[in-house]
Amino acid sequence: MMAPRRVGVAFLLLALMSGLWLVVVSAAPTPEQQLLAAILNPRVTKFTLKSDVLLTASLPDITRRFAVVGKCPRGRRCVIDGQKKYRAFWTEEYVVISLSKLHFKNLRTPSASDNVPSNRTFGVTSGAAAFAYNGVIRATDCVFENNAAEVGGAIGVRDARIIAKNCAFRDNKASGNGGAIKVASNGGAYVSGSQFVGNTAGGLGGAVHGYEGGLYFSQCKFQSNKADGAEGGGAIFFSYIGGDVWKSEFTGNSAPNGSGGAVGIDDPSLGDIDFCHCTFKGNTAKTPGSENVNIVPSDFLANVDNGVCPDDASLGEVVEGPDGKRFVVNGQVNAVKDAWLKDHTVIVTFQGEAINLSRQVKEDLIRAYGDGWFAKRIFGLDAERGRVKFEGANVVSYVARSEQIATWLLQQKELRIKLQESEEYIVSFKPWLPLQELREVRLQEAEMKFWIMALRVPLDAYYYLRSAVQGIFGDVLHMHPPEFDSTRPKLMKVKLDMPPEVRDKVEDMLVIEGPTGEMWRVEIATPYTDWCRFYLLLQSPSQQAEDNPTPFRLPAGVGSSAAQLSIVREVSESVWKAVKRLVARFIWKPNAKEGEGFLVKVAWELLTFPRCEGGLNLVDPAKKNQAQLSLWVAKVASALVKEHWIELAEQILMREWGLSRAQDVWCCLFIPSFQRKRVKSRFWKEVLKAWSNLPPDTSTKPQTKEEVQTQLLFENPQIVDKGGNQFEADALAGSFGLAWIRKGIVTIGDLWNHLLGSWRRLEDVQEILIPLRNIEPHLQQILEAIPIEWRELLGPEGIDPVGTWYCANGEDADEVWEMLEILPSGFRRVRRWKCQRTSNELVASNEEIIKTWSNPPQARIVGKGGTVEERKKWTWVGHSPLRKLCIDPAAWSWATEDVKQPQLPLSDYSVAKGYNMRLKTGNRRSPAQVAISRWQAVISEDLSEAGPSFQALWESLTYLPNGKQVAILWQMSLVVTPSAVWLVSRGMQVELKCPRCNWPFESTRHLWWECPASRRVWKWWKLHWQRFGDPVVDWEEKWVLLGFLPAGVHRNRGWPYIAQVVRGLLCEIIWKDRNRARFERRPFSDVEIKKAVRQGLREAIRVDWRKRAKAGKIHDPAVPLERRVVL
Structure with a gap:
């Protein structure tokens, strides 16, 4: 009886087990369900797809960073099929959707009439395979085939980015714009190594359409794409968007109803798009002549051919920078022109x-x-x-x-x-060839066929030239005959052909010494030197004089050409002297021919001061060159990422200075001993020279633990021994700083143990500094020299202040925290900020209470614009922790004389600000000091405190309407009016006596005031002024000669303004009267003087009225002119 019972129990268990197995088999999730579960699980950020997916519904929204990687059998791409009904991925969050080894096909977006989720703001009908608003779509080794949407058949983004690599977009369709990809509203597409084949758009851009933002394609192929819209763009259409297309092929694309068989571009985007090394073949368009790229109006070639200067705003745009306004030519129009x-x-x-x-x-x-x-x-x-x-x-x-x-x-x-x-x-x-290509060709020729040019070779040295070059520089392949100028038969220059391998040995000067000790110095030029670059961009001055025997004009290329070169090279003094000579001629005698002389009335240094300070606001090329070179260090401090040239600089300077760590290079830039070291790299030698001439003179007091750790140990005024001396980093006896730096001990952080929160053990430091001696006493000296408040801040009792920024969730996150408050419980209240990768700008997210504080690394955030309390823009420097930055831009600054910004931090450095600081350095006398010293010798009144009065005078001159009168008053203020005494003092042979009154000496004071002819004019005007003018101005000697107005009066309106205008007018009349008396022997009559005054006043009033009307200060045109003028 027991056996059947056991058998029955066995069958019952078997049945139960079988039923359970059947239930399990029937409940096994499909690949679609697995993908859906991964999307809905907030803890899953990466999902591996191992089989094909057949969608039965559109996928839900992505709300976090999510990656899908295909790993189907035999290495094929896993298919996600939408059955021509459903769409795939969609997000409206600041997240990244990564797609790899996938094949998207038959996906569809709902039409505008379909029911869609109410929470979706944008992209309902865009991007059947993937759509992102404010996020990033990253696709690698994917295929997008036969997908359809109203815009962006496969992928669409708005205020987001597409990053596609090695992908294929085939037979995608859009009833609107962008057959495969649609980029909208400041989005961006970065596509490399991909193919676009057979995509179609009913509107613009058969494969890709972009509206605002940027499109960037590298090594892509566009084949048989079609845009049916009236504006065309068979493969790509750029609408108000910039970008680059590099090494890409456009074959068989078409715009049957428009223009731009391959590419169409809206005019406002011209100038922002570059095509480099691209191939166009077999593209077609309805509009003749636009089969490949439609970028300019159709009459462009006719304009060029007929010499017509077109009136078209799309030819460029006006840009205003530190150097003033400039017209930036449209790059694509210029490419077509070239x-x-x-x-x-x-x-x-x-x-x-x-x-x-x-x-x-x-x-x-x-x-x-x-x-x-x-x-x-x-x-x-x-x-x-x-x-x-x-x-x-x-x-x-x-x-x-x-x-x-x-x-x-x-x-x-x-x-x-x-x-x-x-x-x-x-x-x-x-x-x-265009100028830039011509330069490149010449430099390429120089790589293969190197030569040097010996300039202005003395006749005595010519006999030894070849031997000297061979002995100092290397072999000479051929020495050309000396070049003569047929109009000036004297030796000019000698060219020598040399092997390319000797170019590193060539220097700028060749010195030949005679047997009796005389020295012949010969300047040497190569294709790489300043002289040749200057003469390549500008014709030599002698040739300009011969080719242009017309009145002299300053060459327009002097400033721009030299500026391009001065960004990366220290331009030699000889070049700047030539430029200054040209500028001086342009200022003092612009209409003279080249052979005519001219007088320099004011020193160059005074002319570089601002107009309101008595100068002409001319740019000092040498100081601007130094400011431009220093900018490279500031670029390191503010770099968004660590670019290749920064890494190259680290390797160069690390080797030059004998350092063991590349990152120590940037710390050494702020150590004076290293600033003085000579390096072989020509570029960095000149950058370091400019940097050491005006390094930051103020270091910011550290407020946080990590800021303390970045402080220098050596040559730091805050770290001194018991005798008050800094720890030097030179090679003198008794100094150990240089040896420690070369071993890798540079900052306080190098002596601090981050894990234990304490100083490193002596054994650890000795291991780094082996085989140096006296390590223990030196270490003890340094630790005792560190300020006590810094050590307390490093200790466990030290707390970073409110306002400190931190990298959230580790070093590689795209989020930072701003600490707002430390609660009594020890919790931190922080504001979360999202970082945009392309610009490192921050966008505020929300506030949060952090209960577990794990000491995240500090981040350096720099604010721009607005006020200190409320900045307009915040930028995350380097997108990395503070401890990993090359240079902390907030740690160093310059003291300035600007009341609004007494400290200029390194993060705010620019060429303009660096140039202004250099103008204030040195022992230069200001125009006010020069004017005071000169006028003190002319009049007896004490002018020692007249500096503000002179500056007020020069400021008032900027408001006057007549430029010639302003020039006369400005020269009067600096006592440089060319009177007879002034001319004789500068070596001119002229008659000293006054031509109007025969006084023996025509001095500045006599010319303007003491001469009876001048006094008659001032006295006549004074009588008129007393009848209708303001008594605040007294027409006596001090006012006539100096033009000082009482403090507190308006200088740009009212009677004081009119008084300054009349003063300039009367000075001009006196100057013309004097010149006519000297050169024509017939001075002005009283009638002519009065007529000139009335005419000049009438013109000044009209100019003033037009200026006021333009400024909107005069509203009733019916009021007569005389009543509208407010005196």
Whole structure:
């Protein structure tokens, strides 16, 4: 009886087990369910998909960072199929959606009429495979095929980014814009190594459409994409958006109803898009001439061809910077212009005897040659003559009217023109290149064929030149004959060809010593030196004088060309002297020919002061060059990321200074002993020289634990021994700082144990500093020298103050905390900020109470704009903890004379601010000091306290309407009016007596006041002023000569303003009267003087009225002019 019972129990258990197994099998989740569960589980941030997914509903919203990685059998991509009904991923949070090894197909977004979740603000009909608002979509090795949406068939973003690498977008469709990708509202797409094939858009951008933000493509292929919209853009359409397209191919794309078979661009985005090394083939468009890229109006080529200067705002934009306003040319328009000039322009070079021909004869030769082929009708009846533009003494640009003519000339290569039987002139033809490409070509040629140029070789030294070059620099392959100037038969320069490997040995100066001790110094130029770059950008001054025998004008390229070079090089003093000479001529005699002389009335140093301080606000090129070079250190401090050039600089300077750690380089920049060290790197030698001339003079007092740890141990005024001496880092006897720095002990943090929160053990320090001696006593000295408040802050009782910023959730997070309050319980109340990766700018999120404080690393946040209490923008420096920054931008600053900003932190440094600080350094006298010393010798009154009065005078001159009168009053204030005595004191031979009254000496005081002719004018005006003017101005000697107004009166309106205007007017009349009496022997009559005064006053009143009307201070046009003028 027991056996059947056991059998029955066994069957019952088997049945139960079988039923349980069936239940388990039937409950196994599908791949879609597994994916759905991972999305809904807040603890899952990465999901591995191992089989294909067939969606039966659209996936829910993503609310956190989420990654999906496909790992299907045999290495294939896992498929997510939407069955032409459902969409995949969607987010409206600041999160990253990462997709890898996936194949998205048959996905669809709901139409506008479908029911959609009410919480979705944007992107309802955008991006069937993925959409992000405020987030990031990262796709790697994915395929997007046959997906459809109203805009952005596969992916769409708004205020978010797409990062796609090695992906394929095939046969995606959008009924609106962006067949595969749609970027909207300041979003961005960064796509590399991807293919876009067969995508279609009913509107703009068959494959991609961007509206505001940026599109960046690298090594991509766009094939057979189509945009049916009227504006086109078969593959890409840029709408109010910038970007770059690099090494990409556009093949067979089409815009059947619009323009831009491959790419279409809206005008406002021109200038922000660069195409580099791209290929266009077989693209088509309805609009003729726009098969590839439609970027400019269709009449552009006609304008260039006919010499028309178009009136089109899209040709560029006006940008205002520290150096003033400038017009930034549209990059794409300029690229088209350069392409057109390359096709139509030929560089004609005169060689041999032809270089001695005059400019007019050279132009006649070209015209005569053109007449020959026109007469033979080589290019048909419609061919027209081209344009000739001299680029130099022997170089001419010939702009042909047709590409056929330019091509034919280039095929000729060389032409020999015979004017007579014995005269044959050689002319060569070469392709035209833009200036930047020409520079690159010349530098590339220099890499293969190196040469040097010996400048102004003395005749005594010429005999030894080749031997000296071989002995000092290296082998000489060929020495060219010396170049002479036919109009000035003296030795000019000598060119020597040398092997490229000797270029590192060449220096700027070659010194040859004679047997009797005389020294011959020969300047050496190479393709890389300042001299050649200066003469490449600017023609030599001698050639400019010969080519342009017209009244002198300052070359427009002087400032811009030198500025480009001065960003990375210290420009030599000889170049700056040449530039200053040109500027001085432009200021003091702009209409003179090159051979005419001129007088420098005011020293250059005074001219560089602001106008309100008595200068002309000219830029001192040497000081600006130093400010530009110092900017490189400030760039390190404010870099968003640690770029490659920063890492290269670390390796260079680490090797030069013998350091053991690369990061110590930036600490050493603030140690005077290292600032004085010479380095071999030419770039960093010049940067360090500029930096050491004006380093930050103030270090910010540390407030937090990590700020204390970044403090320097050596040559720090806050860390001194018992005798009050700093610990030096030089190589002198008794100094150990240099050896410790080279071993890796530089800051307080190098002696601090972060884990234990205490000082490092002696054994640990000795292990680092082996084999140095006296480590224990030196360590004890340093620890005792650290200020007690710093040590207390490092200790367990030290607490970081409110307002400190921290990296949240580790060092690699995109979130920082601002500590708002430390509660009595010890909890911290913080405000969370999200960091935008592209700009490192912070966006406020929410406040939170942190109950467990794990000592997160401190972050350096810099505020810009607004006030100290409420900044407009916050930036996370370096996107890394403070301890990992190369330089803490808030730790160092300069003391300034600016009342509004007495301290200039390193984070706020700019070229303009650095230049202004350098203007204040040195022993220069200000214009006010110069004026006081000069006028003190003219008049007897004490002017020692007249500095503010002079500055008030110069400020009032900025309001006057007549520039010539302002110049006269400004020269009067500095006592540089060229009176007879002033001219004789500067070596001029002129008659000393006054031409109007025959007084023996015409001094400045006599010219303006003591001469009876001048006194008659002032006395006559004083009588009129007493009848209607303000008694605050007394027309006596002090006012006439100095122009000082009482303190507290308005200088830009009312009677004081009118008084200054009249003073300038009367001074101009006196100056004209004096010159006419001296050079024409007929001074002004009283009638002429009164007429000039009335006319000048009338013009001044009109100018003042127009200025006030433009400023909106005069509203009733019906009021007569006389009543509208407020005196």
